[in-house]
Amino acid sequence: MKSEGLTSIKSIAKSHTFQFFIMSSPSSTTISFIIKPVVFLACLLPFVMLVYAAFMGSLGVNPVETLTLETGSWALRFLLITLSVTPLRMITGQSWLIKLRRMLGLFAFFYVSLHFTTYIWFDQYFDWAAIVKDIPKRPFITVGFSAFVLLIPLVLTSTNKMMRRLKRNWTKLHSLVYVIAVLGVLHFLWLVKADTREPLIYAGILLVLLGYRAYQQRFVKSR
Numbered sequence: 001m002k003s004e005g006l007t008s009i010k011s012i013a014k015s016h017t018f019q020f021f022i023m024s025s026p027s028s029t030t031i032s033f034i035i036k037p038v039v040f041l042a043c044l045l046p047f048v049m050l051v052y053a054a055f056m057g058s059l060g061v062n063p064v065e066t067l068t069l070e071t072g073s074w075a076l077r078f079l080l081i082t083l084s085v086t087p088l089r090m091i092t093g094q095s096w097l098i099k100l101r102r103m104l105g106l107f108a109f110f111y112v113s114l115h116f117t118t119y120i121w122f123d124q125y126f127d128w129a130a131i132v133k134d135i136p137k138r139p140f141i142t143v144g145f146s147a148f149v150l151l152i153p154l155v156l157t158s159t160n161k162m163m164r165r166l167k168r169n170w171t172k173l174h175s176l177v178y179v180i181a182v183l184g185v186l187h188f189l190w191l192v193k194a195d196t197r198e199p200l201i202y203a204g205i206l207l208v209l210l211g212y213r214a215y216q217q218r219f220v221k222s223r
């Protein structure tokens with residue numbers, strides 16, 4: 001019975017469809033003209049839906065809160081999606097996935113910027129003195145703001161030119177994204193008052209991603 005199950009798994013693995021799924025890589029034309037535009041539009045979708053809801057007046061009883069929470073959640077999701085690219089590429093052998101990483105990371109920054117803008121504009125009404133006081137006063141804001149500031153050098157050095165110029169330092173600098181994600185999760189955990197389920201799910205995902213990276217560095221790269 002056990003060996004029958006094993007044989008059928010092996011035969012699935014040998015089947016053409018499965019091998020196509022696992023091994024074939026799209027051509028660079030498909031990546032540039034189909035996959036990248038589709039991923040770009042998919043990443044833009046939460047923003048389009050928020051703008052649409054704002055125009056339709058369907059952001060709920062507290063529109064500012066909805067905007068803050070939605071943009072914050074998407075910022076964190078995009079950070080985690082960006083961090084998943086390398087493990088996914090290694091597990092599936094689909095090296096082209098790396099070509100999506102920069103776009104995903106920039107979308108994380110796009111949603112954090114919207115999140116920060118919502119805070120400055122609709123929460124603090126551009127009262128810079130109040131903002132300067134509020135950032136160090138509320139620890140969850142301090143942590144969120146630190147994550148936002150740390151993202152800026154990553155965005156500025158995200159071009160191919162900067163990657164070539166900084167060489168190994170680029171990789172070192174960009175591993176800051178793990179720190180940023182930890183700060184993002186902490187920020188979320190800190191601000192929730194009762195139901196910690198959602199931030200804990202993000203914390204769990206981040207832990208798996210950090211574990212995978214530690215495993216790679218310890219056991220695979222040092223081989």
Ligand code: HEM
Binds near residue numbers: 069070076147187188
């Ligand atoms: C990488 C940076 C950041 C990430 C990933 C992030 C993420 C989040 C998340 C996930 C939430 C909760 C969403 C929910 O409950 O569904 C949130 C809420 C919030 N964030 Fe951020 N955030 C970041 C930076 C900032 C910054 C820079 C500020 C302002 C200086 C800020 C201010 C707030 C505020 C005021 C809330 C709402 C709190 C409440 O209504 O209880 N965040 N953020």
